[in-house]
Every structure is written in C-alpha cells, then in structure tokens.
Amino acid sequence: ARKHRIAVIPGDGIGKETTPEGLRVLDAAARRFGFELELKHYGWSCETYAQTGKMMPDDGLEQLRQHDSVFLGAVGWPGVPDNVSLWGLLIPMRRDFDQYISLRPCRLMPGVRSPLADRAPEDIDFVVVRENTEGEYSSSGGRMFRGTAREFVTQESVFTRHGCDRVMKYAFELAMKRPRKKLTSATKSNGITFTMPFWDERFAEIAKSYPEIKTDQFHIDILCAHFVQHPDWFDVVVASNLFGDILSDLGPAVAGSIGIAPSANINPEREHPSMFEPVHGSAPDIAGKGIANPIAQIWSGALMLEHLGEAEAALAITNAIESLLAEGGPRTRDLGGNAGTLDVGRALAEVV
Amino acid sequence: ARKHRIAVIPGDGIGKETTPEGLRVLDAAARRFGFELELKHYGWSCETYAQTGKMMPDDGLEQLRQHDSVFLGAVGWPGVPDNVSLWGLLIPMRRDFDQYISLRPCRLMPGVRSPLADRAPEDIDFVVVRENTEGEYSSSGGRMFRGTAREFVTQESVFTRHGCDRVMKYAFELAMKRPRKKLTSATKSNGITFTMPFWDERFAEIAKSYPEIKTDQFHIDILCAHFVQHPDWFDVVVASNLFGDILSDLGPAVAGSIGIAPSANINPEREHPSMFEPVHGSAPDIAGKGIANPIAQIWSGALMLEHLGEAEAALAITNAIESLLAEGGPRTRDLGGNAGTLDVGRALAEVV
Ligand SMILES: CC(C)[C@H](C(=O)O)[C@@H](O)C(=O)O
Ligand SMILES: CC(C)[C@H](C(=O)O)[C@@H](O)C(=O)O
Numbered sequence: 001a002r003k004h005r006i007a008v009i010p011g012d013g014i015g016k017e018t019t020p021e022g023l024r025v026l027d028a029a030a031r032r033f034g035f036e037l038e039l040k041h042y043g044w045s046c047e048t049y050a051q052t053g054k055m056m057p058d059d060g061l062e063q064l065r066q067h068d069s070v071f072l073g074a075v076g077w078p079g080v081p082d083n084v085s086l087w088g089l090l091i092p093m094r095r096d097f098d099q100y101i102s103l104r105p106c107r108l109m110p111g112v113r114s115p116l117a118d119r120a121p122e123d124i125d126f127v128v129v130r131e132n133t134e135g136e137y138s139s140s141g142g143r144m145f146r147g148t149a150r151e152f153v154t155q156e157s158v159f160t161r162h163g164c165d166r167v168m169k170y171a172f173e174l175a176m177k178r179p180r181k182k183l184t185s186a187t188k189s190n191g192i193t194f195t196m197p198f199w200d201e202r203f204a205e206i207a208k209s210y211p212e213i214k215t216d217q218f219h220i221d222i223l224c225a226h227f228v229q230h231p232d233w234f235d236v237v238v239a240s241n242l243f244g245d246i247l248s249d250l251g252p253a254v255a256g257s258i259g260i261a262p263s264a265n266i267n268p269e270r271e272h273p274s275m276f277e278p279v280h281g282s283a284p285d286i287a288g289k290g291i292a293n294p295i296a297q298i299w300s301g302a303l304m305l306e307h308l309g310e311a312e313a314a315l316a317i318t319n320a321i322e323s324l325l326a327e328g329g330p331r332t333r334d335l336g337g338n339a340g341t342l343d344v345g346r347a348l349a350e351v352v
Numbered sequence: 353a354r355k356h357r358i359a360v361i362p363g364d365g366i367g368k369e370t371t372p373e374g375l376r377v378l379d380a381a382a383r384r385f386g387f388e389l390e391l392k393h394y395g396w397s398c399e400t401y402a403q404t405g406k407m408m409p410d411d412g413l414e415q416l417r418q419h420d421s422v423f424l425g426a427v428g429w430p431g432v433p434d435n436v437s438l439w440g441l442l443i444p445m446r447r448d449f450d451q452y453i454s455l456r457p458c459r460l461m462p463g464v465r466s467p468l469a470d471r472a473p474e475d476i477d478f479v480v481v482r483e484n485t486e487g488e489y490s491s492s493g494g495r496m497f498r499g500t501a502r503e504f505v506t507q508e509s510v511f512t513r514h515g516c517d518r519v520m521k522y523a524f525e526l527a528m529k530r531p532r533k534k535l536t537s538a539t540k541s542n543g544i545t546f547t548m549p550f551w552d553e554r555f556a557e558i559a560k561s562y563p564e565i566k567t568d569q570f571h572i573d574i575l576c577a578h579f580v581q582h583p584d585w586f587d588v589v590v591a592s593n594l595f596g597d598i599l600s601d602l603g604p605a606v607a608g609s610i611g612i613a614p615s616a617n618i619n620p621e622r623e624h625p626s627m628f629e630p631v632h633g634s635a636p637d638i639a640g641k642g643i644a645n646p647i648a649q650i651w652s653g654a655l656m657l658e659h660l661g662e663a664e665a666a667l668a669i670t671n672a673i674e675s676l677l678a679e680g681g682p683r684t685r686d687l688g689g690n691a692g693t694l695d696v697g698r699a700l701a702e703v704v
Contacts, residue, residue: 082542083549115580117469141508141546152512154492155546161503190434191597194493194507197435221597224576225605228467245543245573246598253577 002035004308007067009042013282014292015073021294021345022301028349033313046077046085055088061096069304070275074282094132097272099265101170102130106251110326114256124255126234129171130244134163137241159195164202171238172210185217186239227254259293259334262300276304290340293332295321298348320352354387356660359419361394365634366644367425373646373697374653380701385665398429398437407440413448421656422627426634446484449624451617453522454482458603462678466608476607478586481523482596486515489593511547516554523590524562537569538591579606611645611686614652628656642692645684650700672704
C-alpha cells in the first residue's frame with residue numbers, strides 16, 4: 001500500500017484536542033482508500049519550552065525532515081511570548097522548509113450561518129494564496145536610542161522577484177484549475193510605494209503567460225471592504241505575507257466560522273515537508289474543555305491528503321464535512337450547537 | 353462674527369461633485385450658527401498635472417498654510433500614477449502639515465442597511481484613530497539588481513516613540529470623552545517582530561496614565577474578523593498607518609456604505625492646517641454623472657467645523673444626516689435610492 005510518513009505536532013491548547021480528531025478521520029480515510037499513514041508524534045509545545053527553554057530540540061527541523069508532511073494543531077500559550085513560541089516552532093518550519101505557499105480556502109458551507117445578510121454557499125467560495133516566506137514578516141530591523149525620547153524601531157519588508165513570481169505562478173495555475181478562472185491581486189501600491197508597485201509589476205508580467213485568466217487588483221483597504229460587500233466577486237486571491245494573513249482570517253469570518261477554516265503551508269516542489277494546520281490558534285479560553293471545533297483540523301487533514309496525492313480521500317473528507325454541516329449533524333458551540341470535539345470527530349470518521 | 357479660512361480643493365472625479373454639496377451645507381450651517389467661512393478654491397488635480405506636470409505649484413503647501421483648514425474632495429485619476437497624484441498632493445499635506453491623526457468614525461446610521469445580518473445602529477458605532485505620518489508608509493526603501501532574476505525591493509517601516517505616543521494619547525483622550533471608555537489597539541506583534549512589539553510596549557506605557565479606560569488589543573488579522581463578527585465590541589480603535597487604513601475602509605463597509613464615511617486629518621496642536629476629506633476616492637466609474645453620494649463629504653465638513661470650534665454646527669449637520677437617512681429622505685444609488693448628488697445636498701442644507 002502507498003505509505004505516507006506524517007509528523008504529528010498537537011502543540012498547545014485546543015491543538016491537543018483537535019489533532020486526535022484529525023487523526024481519527026485521516027485513519028478512517030486511509031482504511032477506506034487503501035493507503036497507510038506512518039505517524040510519529042512530537043510533543044513540542046510551550047510546555048516543552050517551560051521544561052527545556054526551547055520549543056523544540058536543536059535538531060527539531062532535521063527530525064521533521066524525515067517525514068512527508070507535518071500535521072500541526074496550534075502553537076502559543078499565554079505567558080510565553082510569541083517571539084518564543086511562534087518563532088521557535090511555527091515560523092522556522094515555514095521558512096526552513098520553504099513552504100512558500102499558504103493556501104486557505106474560504107467557503108460558506110451549507111448549514112452554516114454567515115454573519116453577512118442574505119448570503120448562500122454559492123456566494124462565498126474562494127481561496128487565498130498567501131506568500132509565506134518573505135514580505136512584511138522579515139528578520140531585518142532594529143531599534144535605536146532605546147529608552148529615550150528619540151527611540152525608534154524599523155522593520156524592512158523584502159520582496160524578491162523569485163518570491164513574487166513563484167507564488168503568483170502557483171496562484172495562476174490554481175485559478176486555471178477552477179471553473180471561474182479568475183485571479184485577484186491584493187496590493188497597496190498607492191501608499192506603500194517601494195515594495196507594492198514591484199508586486200504589481202510582477203503580477204502584470206506573470207499574467208502575460210495566462211491569457212485565459214481574468215485578473216484584477218485592489219488595494220488591501222478596499223479589498224477588505226469588498227470581502228464583506230461582494231464576497232461573490234472572488235475566486236482565487238493572491239497576496240503578500242501580511243495581506244494574505246489578514247484576508248485569510250477575514251475570509252473565514254465572512255464565511256461563518258474561523259473554527260472550520262483549514263490551511264496548508266506548501267512546498268510545491270516537495271523538496272521539504274509541507275505543513276497543515278487550522279487557521280485558528282490554541283484558544284486558551286476554551287482549551288481543555290473538549291468543546292473546540294475540530295473541523296478546521298480535519299479539513300486541514302484533507303488538504304494534506306490532497307498534497308500527498310490522495311485526492312479521492314481528500315474529497316471524501318470535505319464531502320463528509322459538507323454533509324455533516326448541511327444535514328444537521330453534531331456541531332460545536334461556535335456553530336450554534338452543543339456537541340463536543342469528540343462527537344464531531346467520530347461522526348465524520350464514520351461517514352468518510 | 354467668527355471667521356474661518358478654508359482652502360477648498362475639489363480635486364478629481366466625484367470630488368468635483370461632492371465638494372459643492374459639502375460647501376452648500378457648510379454655508380447653511382454658517383448662516384444658522386453665525387460664523388463666517390472665507391473660502392478660497394484651488395483647482396489642483398490630475399488635470400493640473402496634465403497641463404503643468406505638477407499636481408500643485410511649487411509653493412502649493414505655502415499657499416495652503418494661509419488657511420485654517422483644507423476641505424478636500426478626492427485625488428487620483430486613471431492614467432496618472434498614484435505616486436504622482438497622491439504623493440504630489442494628498443500625502444504631502446498629511447506629512448508637511450503634520451496631520452498625525454486620521455480620524456474615521458464608523459457608524460451604522462438609522463435607515464441604512466448593513467451587509468451584516470441583524471445589526472442595528474447601536475451595534476456599530478466606533479472611531480478608528482489612525483497614525484497618519486509614519487509607520488508602513490515610509491519614504492525609505494529601494495530596489496537592487498533591477499531587471500535580473502536576483503531583483504528585490506525593500507521598504508522600511510519606521511515607528512518612533514514620538515509618533516506612537518502622540519497618536520495613542522489622542523486616542524485615549526478621545527476614549528475618555530465617550531461613554532464606553534474603551535480603547536482597542538491593532539497590532540501584529542506575533543508576525544511583525546521588530547516594529548509591532550514596540551507599538552505594544554508604548555501602548556502599555558501610555559495606558560498607565562489612563563486607568564479609567566478599558567483596553568484590549570488584537571492582531572490585525574483577527575481584528576478584521578472581529579469587525580465582521582462583533583462590531584459591537586469596539587468603541588475607539590487605535591492603529592498604525594497601514595492597519596488604520598485597512599480598518600477604516602472595513603469599518604464603513606461593515607456599517608453599510610463607504611459613500612457616507614468621513615475622515616479628518618488633524619494636527620491637534622493647530623500649528624498647521626488640518627484637512628477633511630471623504631474616505632472614498634474619485635470613483636472614475638460614476639464621475640460626471642451627478643449620482644455620487646455627497647454624505648461623506650458633508651459629514652467631513654461637520655468634522656471640520658468641530659475642529660474649528662463650531663461644535664454646535666457640527667452636531668446640527670450630523671443630526672441632519674441622521675434624520676435624512678432615518679426618515680427616508682432622498683438617497684443615492686449606493687444606498688438603494690435614485691436621487692442625485694444635488695438632491696441630497698439640497699435636502700441637507702435645508703434642514704441643517
Ligand atoms: C489614497 C491612499 C494613499 C490613502 C491611504 O492609504 O492613506 C487612502 O486609501 C486613504 O485611506 O486615505
Ligand atoms: C501566529 C501568526 C504568526 C500567524 C501569522 O500571522 O502568520 C497566524 O496569524 C497565521 O495566520 O498563521
């Protein structure tokens with residue numbers, strides 16, 4: 001049987017509750033579609049940090065490299081600064097494994113209520129393709145005159161031709177596979193006048209190779225407004241690291257729940273493992289109660305299977321999610337129900 | 353009588369149609385409340401650029417300095433690059449006149465339909481206070497290896513203690529004047545790790561002087577999501593230049609129309625003129641047709657009067673806008689009516 005080697009990192013908070021449900025459904029899919037998942041668990045988390053002073057061992061990334069993919073829950077916990085937790089585990093994976101595509105589908109699922117008035121599932125179905133390695137999330141910057149009235153900090157956004165071109169090509173290819181064949185670019189070239197005009201230039205250049213694709217572009221401010229006013233305008237949206245981060249939280253919010261939004265951090269060339277994680281975080285406020293929505297985690301598992309070449313199994317999982325939501329299956333509080341994490345995971349594992 | 357000297361710059365597109373209506377209402381208010389407006393018109397626009405190669409004369413800012421305030425329509429036109437039009441007229445005013453506060457009220461007005469389901473006016477009533485002179489809109493950056501595969505661009509965000517402290521103090525003072533006494537800070541210190549942690553530090557520091565104010569902070573991604581899911585959580589929101597730009601388009605979108613959203617660019621010390629302009633742009637698609645909504649412009653006029661010490665007149669204008677919308681007065685297409693720009697302006701001038 002085909003075998004895929006998966007590193008499982010539940011991480012912190014509700015990640016510890018949602019990953020088991022993700023695995024439950026993945027396991028059911030493996031049995032049904034005849035492939036094997038070789039799992040290895042890594043307990044790396046903010047607790048590891050409390051004990052060892054590090055989020056993961058020094059050779060952590062080397063250990064993960066032995067796997068085809070990483071299946072991650074959530075990283076971060078109150079009391080541990082983000083620059084320790086996220087920059088000690090999550091961001092290094094994205095960077096070192098050159099996971100330059102962050103893929104975040106935004107769909108209004110049947111049976112889910114959008115906060116928008118009068119919107120049906122066919123109105124909200126787009127994908128945000130986020131650049132995931134450079135841009136505004138940079139490691140170049142500093143502070144001067146610390147502790148004085150003249151104090152200031154700087155941080156340099158960096159956009160390379162290499163980085164822009166490859167994420168844009170990926171987005172165009174993705175748009176080619178979708179029926180509407182439309183790609184929107186998020187920019188801010190009217191205000192951010194060194195980097196964003198370059199982004200626009202590269203977009204115009206790459207677009208030349210895809211004459212079948214309808215393109216448009218909006219400044220990020222009005223684009224956010226359009227997500228609320230006209231979500232039906234969008235099919236694939238390509239954005240820089242920061243703008244993609246914003247749009248891929250706003251998109252799921254508009255589509256009714258961040259608790260169901262999945263994400264993929266992909267190295268398309270498969271030179272390094274890709275990583276799959278929910279959009280939501282570790283949610284300390286509801287952690288440990290067994291009430292977190294596992295759908296984002298389970299859907300992230302579907303994205304993982306797709307990446308691993310198990311397209312049929314992936315589709316079976318998203319179909320199962322769709323039916324569960326449409327047909328009034330068990331749902332967690334964020335979706336107006338009172339089921340637990342486990343109930344939802346079990347229900348999905350049964351029908352997958 | 354009290355006299356205020358106003359520079360009027362209609363600018364481009366619908367700015368030419370909305371400013372006359374703004375002036376009509378301001379004029380009515382002046383007569384009713386017994387002050388005088390000394391107006392001087394400046395035709396600076398993208399047409400000026402076409403004729404002279406410049407958006408405004410070399411001594412343009414010096415000319416504007418003779419006035420107490422600038423009342424602006426919109427700047428920008430297809431064919432003229434933004435770095436010419438905006439950076440040749442709008443941005444220099446914000447910068448040279450040290451208009452470090454951009455104030456953007458977001459209110460769901462009675463009689464206006466929000467795109468959000470089940471939201472009433474009392475649910476959406478907050479103000480975005482945007483830093484308007486530094487941050488992500490910087491003039492420091494560059495390009496290397498132009499035209500080669502190694503090409504890259506950089507742009508440096510700059511946050512000074514001076515710049516952060518003064519906008520935060522302004523926001524706290526504003527929150528003190530409002531019944532809910534709540535201030536939210538927009539951050540992204542988990543991803544943008546040099547500048548935004550500094551922003552958070554300064555916020556915590558300034559907060560110490562305002563123990564009466566309830567504070568919270570959200571990363572910009574989830575904050576955008578909350579604007580859609582929980583607009584009722586917000587009272588005053590303080591944000592950097594870019595984040596404030598995004599939030600102050602998203603806020604009005606959530607509140608039902610960008611066509612009514614006003615903005616003030618304020619130099620609180622009154623060492624330089626302040627500037628008042630709608631949030632919307634020149635809207636080339638509907639320009640010249642007499643159908644643009646003048647409410648954003650008229651409301652911007654109210655913000656101007658407030659800044660000039662004419663609080664009563666300012667309130668009369670916003671009350672007039674509220675009644676017109678609540679009582680089914682003439683409304684433009686963006687609000688589902690078919691009145692023209694002029695109809696709305698006249699109706700408001702009559703009742704102010
Ligand atoms: C035109 C543009 C530079 C401007 C900005 O981003 O500041 C506009 O979007 C605004 O919000 O006033
Ligand atoms: C945790 C944080 C650094 C991260 C990001 O901004 O990339 C998160 O918001 C996300 O979207 O994955």
